[in-house]
Amino acid sequence: MTTEGIEAVFLETHNWGKAAKFFQALGFDLEFSTDHSSGQFRRGDGPYVFVAEVPEDRETGIQVVLKVTDPDADLGPAVE
Numbered sequence: 001m002t003t004e005g006i007e008a009v010f011l012e013t014h015n016w017g018k019a020a021k022f023f024q025a026l027g028f029d030l031e032f033s034t035d036h037s038s039g040q041f042r043r044g045d046g047p048y049v050f051v052a053e054v055p056e057d058r059e060t061g062i063q064v065v066l067k068v069t070d071p072d073a074d075l076g077p078a079v080e
Helices: 016-025
Strands: 003-013 029-033 038-042 048-053 062-068
Touching: 003 016, 016 029, 016 038, 016 048
Parallel strands: 003 048
Antiparallel strands: 003 062, 029 038, 038 048
């Protein structure tokens, strides 16, 4: 199986406002925001970054989404 690169990055934060300002300072445009402290950023035609605020008592996480050439191909064992 081959990929066409990174399609998206999903990022969790404890402070939506600071994260939004950070990505905008890097040149990302806010494509849309939700009513619950999250939104999607993009810079040019590159991968998008979706940022979501989670409660302080929850550990933050990150997920990278790869764009595959054949979504029906056998992916083999899951990677964790």
